[in-house]
Every structure is written in structure tokens, then in C-alpha cells.
Amino acid sequence: MNSPSQNKPALKLSRHSRDFANKVNSLAHTDTRMCFQCQACYNTCPFVGAMDVTPPAILRLVLLGEDKLVLNSTTIWTCVGCHTCSTICPQNVDMGAVMDALRQIALERGIAPAQPEVLIFHNAILDSIKKYGRTHKLEIMLRYKMKNLDLFSDMDVGLKMLAKRKLDMLPSRVKKIEQVRRLFSYSNGKSNG
Amino acid sequence: MAKKLPKRIPYFPGCSMATTAKENNQSLKAMCESLGHKLIELKDWNCCGSSSAHSLNNGLAIDLASRNLALAPKNRPLLVACPSCLLRLRHAHHHLCRDYEARSQYEKTWDRPFDPDLEIIHYFDLLDRVGLENWPSLKNLRGLSFVAYYGCMLAQPPEMQHYQAHRGLMEKALTTLGAQDRPWGYGARCCGTFLSVVRPDVVAPLVDEIMGAAVQAKADCIVTACAMCHLNLEIRATAKRKIPVMHFSELLAIAMGDAGKKDWFSRHIIDPIPLLRARGIL
Incomplete structure (x- = not known):
């Protein structure tokens, strides 16, 4: 009755694996060790279909120190932080904050995102905030399309939005823009695109 | 929480309300x-950072x-209408409350x-304090019959669940006004937010499911x-x-x-005028 798994050596956690989990926990202000894999987050996430590693698997891999696997997943770039999972989690794990932390560690290490369009989009938004203090949707969309070398998809949506006066031609601006720009240098909020 | 609200309430509109959803902004003010x-x-408010700032850089x-x-302004509440801006501003406030260093940095930067x-x-x-029924x-x-769609606005990160989520408020208010609530299972399904731009292939089926339901x-x-949510x-x-x-806010107004x-x-984009006319509301 020996199953093959009984012959495997017990899992050995290295110091490195603990360091990674500790870093994620401290950045995210949450405790990933609390997760007991009930899969509630998996079952409520509207976007699991677009993720290559499920959210509960991400938590377990963080504990195992599998940083490369986690940081190269599409999951961390697909999560939009809707907090549906946080609301249902019986262990109060802040999944959205874990994803934020992982994204930031990936950027720090210069790991190219598995969903590059997401980073291009976020950077287009941040550039707009740096320039005007507010988001200028028309310019963001155009920039995103250009950087993504995809000018023509969604043309119909854009035209509809223009026709319904949902895209302003001119940006709305913050007057004391230098106050906003200074924040970008404090926080090293540089563009990563 | 039951403090009386002042006649003039400081208001943070946020980028969406100021641009793509002006009708939301105007009807809210009228209401x-x-x-x-x-x-x-x-005065001179700036973008709350949206999904992008916290995605890439928590400090920012x-x-x-x-x-x-x-x-x-001091001694007055700050009203925020966009659920996403609300969460960002509350989160920053929460962080400043618990982190001494961040707080002293704040006081130094803004000199207050x-x-x-x-x-x-x-x-x-x-609305909760006013009590529409009175x-x-x-x-x-x-x-008019409706389904109430909250998207992710009822969901909050674990450390911020002390804020009241007002589940059922829209249903209560609108049925008070005589409209008919239709129960459904998609009231708290996320609309996809920015993935709508980046991965329309993922978001379109989700939205179709919501619309279909x-x-x-x-x-x-x-x-x-x-x-x-409205836009998506x-x-x-x-x-x-x-x-x-x-x-x-339009229906309330x-x-x-x-x-x-x-x-x-x-x-x-989906014309509501024929419906509102047919129901004798416009």
C-alpha cells in the first residue's frame, strides 16, 4: 500500500523561502500563512479563467519560496483588486494587497510581466497623472494603443464614446501640478514602460 | 456615525465623474x-491614483x-462618489492613522x-442618514423594474471592513420610490475595471453574463x-x-x-430615453 508520495522526501524549506514570504507579508500588511487552502477565493474570482496560477496556489507558492514561478505568472497582472476574495476569505488574507506586493517585487527585480499590456496601461495612467494631476482618458487610450502597437482594435468603442461626449479633448488639470510631480520623485514613481 | 451632516459638504469628484460620467456628477449634485x-x-483636487498607482507603487x-x-477642510466630512476613489482615500487615511512615520512625513509635506x-x-x-423613506x-x-448592481463596491480589504458596506441600500431606496426590485445573482460581480481596456476578450463575456442575467x-x-461599472x-x-x-443618482434626481x-x-451609450418615456418617468 505504499503510495509513491510516501517515498518522496519531506518538503524542505530553505531560508530563502522564508525570506520571500516575509517580504510579501510585510509589503502587503497581511499574513499569507493564515491561508488553509479552502479555495473560496478561487471560487469567487471572476478572472481565474485568465490566470495561469490560481490565487490560492499563489499563496502556497509564496510560502514555499517559489518566487520565480509566482513573479512570472499572469495571475499577478490579471488581478484587478476587486476584493471579492478578501470579502469571503475566512482567514482575512488580503489577496489584493498580496498581488500588489508581488507586482512591485517583480518590477524591482526587473522581471518582464507575463501580461505586458497591463504594465503599459498602468504607466500610461501614471504618466497622465504626472503630466496633468488627473487622468486624461483620450490621451491615455491613444498612448496605450500606440505603445501596444494596436491602434485599430476597439475603434468602434472609442468612436461611440466620443459621440456620447465621454472622452474630453482637453485634459482637466491640477493648478499646483508641481506638488503632484514632486510625489513621483519621493515615491520613485518612475515609469516602468 | 450618526453625526448630522453639514449643509455644505466638501466633495471629491474624481476623474471619472469629472469627465466620462458627467451625467453621474450632475445628477448627484442635483439629488x-x-x-x-x-x-x-x-479645490484643485488630484487623481486618487486609481488602480494603477497601488498596482505599481504603494508609496505613490x-x-x-x-x-x-x-x-x-477641517471638522467636516469629505464626500466621495466614486467607489474606487473612496477606497483609495480611505485606505490612505487608514494607513496614515496606523503608521507614525507616514504621518510625520504627511505633516511635513503638506504643512498641516x-x-x-x-x-x-x-x-x-x-442617504442612509437622511432616510429616504421619511x-x-x-x-x-x-x-420601473430594476436589478441593483453594486459591482465590487461592497467588497473591502479585510483591514477596512469596519466601514459600513450598505448592502441593499439601492434596493431599499428605489422600492421606497415605488420601483420594483428584481432579485438576481450578479449584484456583486466585478465589472472588470481596467481589464476592459487591456483584455476586452476576458471582460466581454463577463459583462455579457451580467447583462444576460x-x-x-x-x-x-x-x-x-x-x-x-456603468461604462464597462x-x-x-x-x-x-x-x-x-x-x-x-439619476433615478434619485x-x-x-x-x-x-x-x-x-x-x-x-444604451439609450434609456424610450424606456423612461414608456414608464411615464420623463
């Missing part, structure tokens, strides 16, 4: 005015939101003391309190059978006698 409160836009997200907190008692409220809080002379929305529930319209439901629904998506503003409805 609040009918309830006796004037919304005073925060806190700083961008903090500038707005520093602009808020941090106010741990600043109350950051949504207009749901205002309000006289409301126009009837009888004949609303049609199946035999609702005349979907009611939402979020400008982002309108632009990403691909099914032939679509029903109008109404801003909660109509009920309070401000129905003359057809300009609001011509900004919708």
Missing part, C-alpha cells in the same frame, strides 16, 4: 441639493491620495496636522452607483438584447423632481 446639501468641490498611491486629504477624525463618506452614507414629496418611479430577471434596467456594462455588452444602465435634464440621458 444632494434636493436633500438640502450642497456639494462643494475640493498613499501620497497621491494624501494630497487630497490635506486639501479637505493630520486629522485622524476626518470622516470620508460615500453618498450612500448621506422624505416628503418624492416623485414616483412606479412601473439582468435581462433574464425581467428587469427594465440595471442600476449602478459606480461610473466605471455599456461598452462591453455584445449581446443583442441589452437593457439601459442607469446611474443610481428624477424622483426628486429634476427630470428635466435630458442631457444626462443622451450621454448614455
Whole structure:
């Protein structure tokens, strides 16, 4: 009755694996060790279909120190932080904050995102905030399309939005823009695109 | 939380309300005015950082939101209408409350003391305190049926669940006004937010599922309190059978006698005017 798994050596956690989990926990202000894999987050996430590693698997891999696997997943770039999972989690794990932390560690290490369009989009938004203090949707969309070398998809949506006066031609601006720009240098909020 | 609200309430509109969803902004102001409160836009407010700042840089997200907190007048609540901005501003406030270093940095940067008692409220809080059911002379929305769509606005990270989520507030308010609530299972399904731009292939089926469920529930319209949800439901629904998506604030403003503003409805991509006319509301 020996199953093959009984012959495997017990899992050995290295110091490195603990360091990674500790870093994620401290950045995210949450405790990933609390997760007991009930899969509630998996079952409520509207976007699991677009993720290559499920959210509960991400938590377990963080504990195992599998940083490369986690940081190269599409999951961390697909999560939009809707907090549906946080609301249902019986262990109060802040999944959205874990994803934020992982994204930031990936950027720090210069790991190219598995969903590059997401980073291009976020950077287009941040550039707009740096320039005007507010988001200028028309310019963001155009920039995103250009950087993504995809000018023509969604043309119909854009035209509809223009026709319904949902895209302003001119940006709305913050007057004391230098106050906003200074924040970008404090926080090293540089563009990563 | 039961403090009385001042007549003039400082107000943070946020980028969506100021641009893509002007009809949401205008109807909200009209609605609040009918309830006796004037919304005073925060002077020179900046973007709260949206999903992008906290996605890439937590420090920047806190700083961008903090500038707005520093602009808020003392001893008054700050009203935020966009659920996403609300969460960002509350999160920054929460972080500043618990982190001494961040707080002293804040005080140095903005040259004013941090106010741990600043109350950051949504207009749901205002409605909750006013109690629509006690309000006289409301126009009837009888004949209109709806499904209430909250998207992710009821969901909060674990450490912030002390804020009231107001589950069921839209249903309660609208049925008080005579409209008919149609039960359904998609009221708290996320609309996809920015993935709508980046991965329309992922978001379109989700939105179709939401729209399909609303049609199946035999609702005349979907009611939402979020400008982002409103936009995504309108632009990403691909099914032939679509029903109008109404801003909660629009329906409330109509009920309070401000129905003359057809300009609001011509900004919708799914035209609600025929429906509102057929129900005798416009």
C-alpha cells in the first residue's frame, strides 16, 4: 500500500523561502500563512479563467519560496483588486494587497510581466497623472494603443464614446501640478514602460 | 456615525465623474441639493491614483491620495462618489492613522496636522442618514423594474471592513420610490475595471453574463452607483438584447423632481430615453 508520495522526501524549506514570504507579508500588511487552502477565493474570482496560477496556489507558492514561478505568472497582472476574495476569505488574507506586493517585487527585480499590456496601461495612467494631476482618458487610450502597437482594435468603442461626449479633448488639470510631480520623485514613481 | 451632516459638504469628484460620467456628477449634485446639501468641490483636487498607482507603487498611491486629504477642510466630512476613489482615500487615511512615520512625513509635506477624525463618506452614507423613506414629496418611479448592481463596491480589504458596506441600500431606496426590485445573482460581480481596456476578450463575456442575467430577471434596467461599472456594462455588452444602465443618482434626481435634464440621458451609450418615456418617468 505504499503510495509513491510516501517515498518522496519531506518538503524542505530553505531560508530563502522564508525570506520571500516575509517580504510579501510585510509589503502587503497581511499574513499569507493564515491561508488553509479552502479555495473560496478561487471560487469567487471572476478572472481565474485568465490566470495561469490560481490565487490560492499563489499563496502556497509564496510560502514555499517559489518566487520565480509566482513573479512570472499572469495571475499577478490579471488581478484587478476587486476584493471579492478578501470579502469571503475566512482567514482575512488580503489577496489584493498580496498581488500588489508581488507586482512591485517583480518590477524591482526587473522581471518582464507575463501580461505586458497591463504594465503599459498602468504607466500610461501614471504618466497622465504626472503630466496633468488627473487622468486624461483620450490621451491615455491613444498612448496605450500606440505603445501596444494596436491602434485599430476597439475603434468602434472609442468612436461611440466620443459621440456620447465621454472622452474630453482637453485634459482637466491640477493648478499646483508641481506638488503632484514632486510625489513621483519621493515615491520613485518612475515609469516602468 | 450618526453625526448630522453639514449643509455644505466638501466633495471629491474624481476623474471619472469629472469627465466620462458627467451625467453621474450632475445628477448627484442635483439629488444632494434636493436633500438640502450642497456639494462643494475640493479645490484643485488630484487623481486618487486609481488602480494603477497601488498596482505599481504603494508609496505613490498613499501620497497621491494624501494630497487630497490635506486639501479637505477641517471638522467636516469629505464626500466621495466614486467607489474606487473612496477606497483609495480611505485606505490612505487608514494607513496614515496606523503608521507614525507616514504621518510625520504627511505633516511635513503638506504643512498641516493630520486629522485622524476626518470622516470620508460615500453618498450612500448621506442617504442612509437622511432616510429616504421619511422624505416628503418624492416623485414616483412606479412601473420601473430594476436589478441593483453594486459591482465590487461592497467588497473591502479585510483591514477596512469596519466601514459600513450598505448592502441593499439601492434596493431599499428605489422600492421606497415605488420601483420594483428584481432579485438576481450578479449584484456583486466585478465589472472588470481596467481589464476592459487591456483584455476586452476576458471582460466581454463577463459583462455579457451580467447583462444576460439582468435581462433574464425581467428587469427594465440595471442600476449602478459606480461610473466605471456603468461604462464597462455599456461598452462591453455584445449581446443583442441589452437593457439601459442607469446611474443610481439619476433615478434619485428624477424622483426628486429634476427630470428635466435630458442631457444626462443622451450621454448614455444604451439609450434609456424610450424606456423612461414608456414608464411615464420623463
